[in-house]
Amino acid sequence: MSTTRIFVARLAGCAVFDRQGDRIGRVRDVVVVYRRSASPRVVGMVIEIPGRRRVFLSIGRVVSIGAGQVITTGLISVRRFEQRASEVRVVAEILGRRVSLTDGSGEATVEDVAIEQVGPAEWEVGQVFVRRPRTGPAPFGRGATAFVKWGDIREQDRGGRSQSAAQLIQSTADLPAADLASTLLDLPEQRMLEVADELTDERLADVLEEMPEESGVKILARLGDDRAADVLETMQPDDAADLIAKLPDARSEALLDLMESEEADDVRMLLAYDPDTAGGMMTPDPIILSADATVAEGLALIRRHELAPALGAAVCVTQPPYEPPTGRFLGIVHFQRMLRYPPHERLGSILDTQTEPVRATASAAEVSRILATYNLVQVPVVDENHRLVGVVTVDDVLDRLLPDDWRSTDAEDDDDADERPAPRVSTDTSAVTTVPQRVPSRRSPRGRAR
Structure with missing residues (x-):
């Protein structure tokens, strides 16, 4: 064979x-x-x-x-x-681990592991791809690589503490932020913190937006103030506000002082509202244009790659100034409506006058009812002077309606969650079922609205 x-x-x-x-x-x-x-x-x-x-x-x-x-x-x-x-687990615990070579040639790092089929339904670890430390000038500053048998290496620590976080990050580089967050939550807490510490600021910001707030607070607690501020100002303002609200008052204020003033002002504004109101849920950076702006200008803005799909669903039209809090809110133009008009058409002439904004003090339940009743993706939020202060998108509402631990792989209820799983052998048919097929894919990670 x-x-x-x-x-x-x-x-x-x-x-x-x-x-x-x-x-x-x-x-x-x-x-x-x-x-x-x-x-x-x-x-x-x-x-x-x-x-x-x-x-x-x-x-x-x-x-x-x-x-x-x-x-x-x-x-x-x-x-x-x-x-x-x-x-x-090979990916989570073996890749990146330091090992000693039994031929006495020194140490190496495990970069990949090959599994081989040795019989029907029988697989075992075969060769191991390792990289030796750099001993002299080498291209890209990396050491020599080699394929060795499992018996030719000796692990320095089976507990996984010596595993390189960088190696695990490399193996998950192509994962969407939501999936990487799920991967980190599946790791032991100390390991999760080590890997998070090695992520770039933008990648970590994306991951924190997809994590339960409790886990995000633990990660922020490990970071120094300067880096924590950099990560927070890269996040969506509403997600950053949710995290900062969970921190001790002294550190929250210190981080806000270190953030860029524009991002810090957005977060401070959100923190002023009750979290279960439209003001507490909203995103304070929607697309805002004047009534004299054209359809072509509106479509150009919603085409931006970094824009979250929900934010790109509509353009808000206001009087000057055009930064929240804006001048008087005039109306909203949905992108589908813009597609029906020529590029030179003025946005002020095609406003959706039926979509009423909500006050910043409106409850989360009221916002949910409006989105569901009128099949909206976003709803404008205004203050007592009818100035636009943000928009609540459908994903903002879902974050509030779903259980707190919905991002966790353990969030789903299970009647035998407290029981130890049955022995894992191929003849075991207990608690076996057919997985539902062709289930729609998960929500894609949120983009940037900057």
Whole structure:
């Protein structure tokens, strides 16, 4: 039998299908068990199914691995994945780990791990791709690489504390921010903090927007004030305000003082409102134009790549000034309406006069009813003088309506959540069900409105 060899770093993120070709989810990690006198045995994979739920897929239910996809029998346990003491996750715990080479040539870093099929439904760790430290001038300042057998390395720390955070970040570079946030939440807390500390400011800002506030506060607590301020001012103002509101008053004020004045002013304005009101939920940087602006100008603004889809759904028209709080709010023009008119048409002549703004003091429930009743993506928010101060988008409302831990992979209720999962063997059919097929994809990460 020819050997099938798959590198785990390339396998992570691959789609998982059943025999009929229906997509079940994506591979997030490979789970192995150490053996005393042999290479680690692969017992299964961690896959993410719709709803951001991470479940265990036994290797016995894998029909084939290859060509950028995994084919299964179509039957999986939908219990949340719970790592056992004897199990090790390759991506989260082995990639990036420092090891010693048994030939006495020194140390190296694990950059990838190959798993090989050694029999029907039997896989084990084969070769390991390692990189030695740089010992002299080398292209790009990196050391030599080599393929070695598992038996030719000795791990310095099986607890994973020596694993390089940079290596884990590299293996998740292509993940959307929402998926990376889910990956970090699945790590032990100390490991999560180490990885977050290595992310760039913009990437960390995107991740914090997708995390529960409690986890975000822990990450901010680890950062120095200067970097925390840089990250906060890169975030959407409403998300930054939610995080700052959870910090001690002294640190909140210190971070606001360090932020750029424009971003800090937006956050301070949001903090002045009750979080369960339109003012507390709104985004204070909608697209704002004058009544004399043309359809062409409006369409040019909503085409910006960095603009969140919900914010690009409409243009707000006001009297000067055009920065919140603006002059008197005149109306809103939805992008579909702009598409029906010639480029030179003035926005003031095609205002939607039926969409009434809400006061900043309106309750979250009232805003939700308006969005649902009139099938809106966003609703303008005005102050007592009818000046535009922001807009509430549908995703702002969803953040309030969903449970606090909806971003967590453990958010979904499970009748046997307190029970230990059944033994993971290919003949186990307890608590096995067919995963719903062709489920719509998750919400894409929010963009920047700057």
